[in-house]
Amino acid sequence: MSITLRRRTVLKGLAAASAGAASLRAPAVIAQPAPIRVGFLTVKTGPLASGGIQMEQGLTLYMKERNSMLAGRPVEIITADTGGVPANARAKTQELVERNQVACLIGPLAAFEALAIDDYIRQERVPTLSVAAAEDMTQRKANPWFVRATSTSAQCSHPMGDYAAKELKYKRVGVIADDIAYGHELIAGFQRVFEDNGGKVVQKLWPPLAVPDYGSYIAQIKPDLDALFIGFAGSNGFRFIRQFNEFGLGGKIPIIGGMTAIDESLLKNMGDEALGLISTCWYSAQLDNASNRKLVEGMERDYKTDPGFYAAATYVNGAVLEAAFQAIDGKAEDKDALIKALKATDIKETARGPVRFDPYGNVVGNVYIRKVERKGGKLVNAVIKTYPDVSQFWTWSPQEFMANPVYSRDYPPARFLE
Amino acid sequence: MQFWVIQTLNSLALGGLLFLLSSGFSLIFGLMRMANLAHGVFFMLGAYLGVTLLQAGVNFWLAALGGGLLVALLGGLLERCVLRALAGNEQGQVLVTLGVSFIVADLCLVVWGGDPIPLSPPAGLRAPLFFMGLAFPTYRLAVLFVAIAAAVLLYVVMERTRIGAMIRAGVDDMAMARIVGIRVSLLFTTVFCLGAALAGAGGVIGGPMLSAYPGLDSDMLPLALVVVILGGVGSLVGSFVGSFIVGGLYSFGTALFPDLAYFVLFLPMLLVLVLRPRGLFGRTLA
Numbered sequence: 141m142s143i144t145l146r147r148r149t150v151l152k153g154l155a156a157a158s159a160g161a162a163s164l165r166a167p168a169v170i171a172q173p174a175p176i177r178v179g180f181l182t183v184k185t186g187p188l189a190s191g192g193i194q195m196e197q198g199l200t201l202y203m204k205e206r207n208s209m210l211a212g213r214p215v216e217i218i219t220a221d222t223g224g225v226p227a228n229a230r231a232k233t234q235e236l237v238e239r240n241q242v243a244c245l246i247g248p249l250a251a252f253e254a255l256a257i258d259d260y261i262r263q264e265r266v267p268t269l270s271v272a273a274a275e276d277m278t279q280r281k282a283n284p285w286f287v288r289a290t291s292t293s294a295q296c297s298h299p300m301g302d303y304a305a306k307e308l309k310y311k312r313v314g315v316i317a318d319d320i321a322y323g324h325e326l327i328a329g330f331q332r333v334f335e336d337n338g339g340k341v342v343q344k345l346w347p348p349l350a351v352p353d354y355g356s357y358i359a360q361i362k363p364d365l366d367a368l369f370i371g372f373a374g375s376n377g378f379r380f381i382r383q384f385n386e387f388g389l390g391g392k393i394p395i396i397g398g399m400t401a402i403d404e405s406l407l408k409n410m411g412d413e414a415l416g417l418i419s420t421c422w423y424s425a426q427l428d429n430a431s432n433r434k435l436v437e438g439m440e441r442d443y444k445t446d447p448g449f450y451a452a453a454t455y456v457n458g459a460v461l462e463a464a465f466q467a468i469d470g471k472a473e474d475k476d477a478l479i480k481a482l483k484a485t486d487i488k489e490t491a492r493g494p495v496r497f498d499p500y501g502n503v504v505g506n507v508y509i510r511k512v513e514r515k516g517g518k519l520v521n522a523v524i525k526t527y528p529d530v531s532q533f534w535t536w537s538p539q540e541f542m543a544n545p546v547y548s549r550d551y552p553p554a555r556f557l558e
Numbered sequence: 559m560q561f562w563v564i565q566t567l568n569s570l571a572l573g574g575l576l577f578l579l580s581s582g583f584s585l586i587f588g589l590m591r592m593a594n595l596a597h598g599v600f601f602m603l604g605a606y607l608g609v610t611l612l613q614a615g616v617n618f619w620l621a622a623l624g625g626g627l628l629v630a631l632l633g634g635l636l637e638r639c640v641l642r643a644l645a646g647n648e649q650g651q652v653l654v655t656l657g658v659s660f661i662v663a664d665l666c667l668v669v670w671g672g673d674p675i676p677l678s679p680p681a682g683l684r685a686p687l688f689f690m691g692l693a694f695p696t697y698r699l700a701v702l703f704v705a706i707a708a709a710v711l712l713y714v715v716m717e718r719t720r721i722g723a724m725i726r727a728g729v730d731d732m733a734m735a736r737i738v739g740i741r742v743s744l745l746f747t748t749v750f751c752l753g754a755a756l757a758g759a760g761g762v763i764g765g766p767m768l769s770a771y772p773g774l775d776s777d778m779l780p781l782a783l784v785v786v787i788l789g790g791v792g793s794l795v796g797s798f799v800g801s802f803i804v805g806g807l808y809s810f811g812t813a814l815f816p817d818l819a820y821f822v823l824f825l826p827m828l829l830v831l832v833l834r835p836r837g838l839f840g841r842t843l844a
Contacts, residue, residue: 185664186663186773347819353767357812375769388694
């Protein structure tokens with residue numbers, strides 16, 4: 141600790157000295173306030189790149205609309221490609237913080253990347269706006285420097301459990317998701333609320349994350365299910381639904397999806413087989429508010445695509461960051477003030493709707509139940525129900541919720557498997 | 559009953575696809591003594607080329623052929639221009655192919671984007687096949703037949719033609735093959751192109767089952783490795799049998815022991831490595 145402090149003091153001294161020297165030589169250069177440096181951790185290469193590239197598009201669009209000025213100060217986004225590898229995420233974070241001296245971070249994308257930088261951002265006290273969904277980052281092991289404006293893994297599944305039981309009147313549902321923490325948490329949230337409301341999860345399937353062929357899983361799906369809940373991430377949902385139809389099951393067993401399974405980015409390559417699919421998310425490109433209209437227009441203009449989960453995530457992060465910068469008059473380098481301002485953010489209208497945060501740094505915001513429809517020749521996620529101001533704890537109190545173990549493959553236990 | 563029928567058909571279809579992928583891998587491994595780690599990316603590139611060819615309105619089977627030829631061209635360039643420079647240094651070659659696979663994968667990302675792209679099966683094979691109350695994708699059966707046809711063709715080439723004899727000679731004893739006047743260097747290029755072509759065409763043919771997506775390469779490569787280790791390096795019969803064993807292990811393993819899916823797949827590989835390091839059909843390499 142003392143070593144870091146000493147090294148930092150030395151660095152600061154050096155920086156001051158060189159700044160002094162520079163200003164002696166060229167006094168006229170400093171014309172406008174120095175930019176706020178924001179580190180942006182994303183994934184531009186490798187299998188996770190699809191989401192990472194959309195994250196960059198959303199953020200670029202937001203900064204372009206603001207002419208790269210937030211709260212009266214120019215903002216410089218410094219982008220780092222982690223490749224979706226935890227070790228790289230850690231190294232790039234360190235580089236952004238120590239070499240580029242960023243005031244805060246946006247990203248990373250994946251939960252395992254966020255976990256890899258967890259202790260470092262605590263130690264260096266870097267405000268971080270992540271889209272990673274790992275539950276305990278804002279629950280039992282809440283990181284005080286971590287702010288999440290998207291959702292936890294289960295935050296959107298709770299309403300889906302409610303909707304499936306109460307409105308769709310499903311009784312017996314099967315679930316299938318990637319065999320990773322995100323899949324486990326997402327399914328667990330659905331199961332808990334669905335079963336609390338009288339439903340039964342009668343089948344659980346866990347294919348590994350990297351599976352080229354789902355045929356052997358599809359053949360196991362019970363033919364008499366009321367519905368199948370899919371909790372896939374990335375391109376897996378897309379491939380699963382295709383293969384599901386290939387086996388002639390499309391239309392026989394209804395599919396309902398988690399927040400990443402039926403994303404706008406996947407819809408554009410899907411056909412009529414997607415029509416009628418119901419899913420849950422904190423966002424839909426169909427939301428009718430001024431901020432979202434700008435996002436959709438901009439994405440259509442610049443990238444010829446509808447925004448989905450990831451583009452909306454960073455676009456909303458941009459709005460949250462701007463609100464926080466404004467609250468502290470652009471003094472973004474004051475870390476304590478910035479994180480306080482971030483958590484105190486209360487915006488009535490972002491692209492996803494209203495955004496505020498709970499004391500653990502996680503968003504309280506709307507969750508939408510969406511249904512795939514064809515509008516103007518393209519497939520869209522039309523909003524059919526809005527659950528307003530959903531917290532990560534659903535209807536429980538934080539204490540009550542966190543007294544239970546974190547959601548996993550085996551919690552809550554499956555009592556109704558057949 | 560239904561379960562067993564469907565999973566058996568699944569095993570066979572996946573096995574067929576794995577044969578298209580791994581037969582080339584095995585031949586290259588056997589002849590050139592190096593694991594071509596770019597083989598997975600050849601498969602993925604084939605799938606993506608298939609996407610583009612199909613979008614241009616090319617007939618599906620011609621697209622498979624075209625994808626194979628284009629990937630073969632890339633394979634030939636890689637062999638002639640890069641691997642040749644590292645002749646005799648197998649470890650270096652393996653590392654280079656790994657590097658090439660990263661480069662090609664990222665180029666695919668630039669060209670085709672990161673979102674998964676479906677490939678439509680040929681018109682007549684789209685609807686599922688119904689029999690005895692069961693539904694099974696017709697296209698998967700077609701894949702199985704294509705794989706068997708390819709296997710027969712390859713077998714005839716390997717066993718009944720001069721070039722096949724030369725390849726077998728090279729696999730068995732390279733030094734002796736050189737002494738008797740076989741141009742092993744030309745043989746390397748031929749086999750590398752052939753292997754790449756099989757992987758590329760396999761990618762197009764696998765496309766309607768798997769779709770083209772970033773990461774397809776790294777999903778498939780380990781399966782090819784298991785097939786070749788089980789079946790034996792450089793043996794066509796080995797990769798044929800190995801493919802169907804792996805297809806079966808994969809399908810029944812994930813269905814019967816879902817928590818042990820990978821264990822079931824890799825345990826036999828481990829056993830073969832320990833008990834019969836040359837694989838089920840492998841011969842001693844000189």
